[in-house]
Amino acid sequence: MALELVGVSKSFAAPDGVGTTQALAPVDLTVEKGEFVSLVGPSGCGKSTLLRIIAGLTKPTAGAATLDGKPITGAGPERGLAFQKPTLFPWLTVEQNVAFGPRMAGKADANRERVAQLIELAGLSEFKDSYPHQLSGGMAQRAALVRTMVMEPEVFLLDEPLSALDAFTRMTMQDEILSMWQRLNSTTIMVTHDVDEAIYMGGSILVMAPRPGRILERVEVGMPYPRDRTSGRFFEIRSHVLNLLDFGSRRAADEQDA
Secondary structure: OOEEEEEEEEEEEOOOOOOEEEEEEEEEEEEOOOOEEEEEOOOOOOHHHHHHHHHOOOOOOEEEEEEOOEEOOOOOOOEEEEOOOOOOOOOOOHHHHHOHHHHHOOOOOOOHHHHHHHHHHOOOHHHOOOOHHHOOHHHHHHHHHHHHHOOOOOEEEEEOOOOOOOHHHHHHHHHHHHHHHHHHOOEEEEEOOOHHHHHHHOOEEEEEEOOOEEEEEEEEOOOOOOOOOOOHHHHHHHHHHHHHOOHHHHHHHHHHHO
16 A cells, blocks of 8 residues: 655645645655654654645645555544653543444444553553543653554554653664564554654654754664664764754854854
């Protein structure tokens, strides 16, 4: 099930109401079935806009997005999106929130064990009967992430879903997402501001630049899983991506001025 974007761009009305602001320059992109693609870039470069177009939540101003040759015209169950901020139903407990998708699909009984497994993985077993307002921000984000994971979508879209987690929980969830991806062979696209996370998880990395948002380069990682975060290849890719984002050259200039 290949995902393809051809000439996809997005413009919004300017803040002053006069004219438009181009948030996303025309993008041509193909993601083959089963690929894991990381998407990095500075704030305002259109990463989340691109993800929402793929999810069918935002219509492009121009161009076309297709999945397996069929136009993406709206949201669909084959595409699951985990948002940057938790979007939990406030009237449901953690367990009820995670089990909501399977229950609506008539598969509550078949997924009961999986729901409990993911809640435990997210460190929320003690809080499974708690309501969202009783959770910390990080706990709510974990609950929202596993609620998307339990549905095991064919295309898994992640909009910085791990940003609110502590370092150890974040690494645990990275491995769980990778495990699910490898088991299901699902197409996965993840937006992150963490370059190390992008390298650890992605088969390739799309590096974006802002104003208007555009893809600078598709960096192929070429490392087997599980990945060694301390390897020379890891640091080589990290340096390359940071230089594309201008952080490497900026740091070097600062060191020369010191």
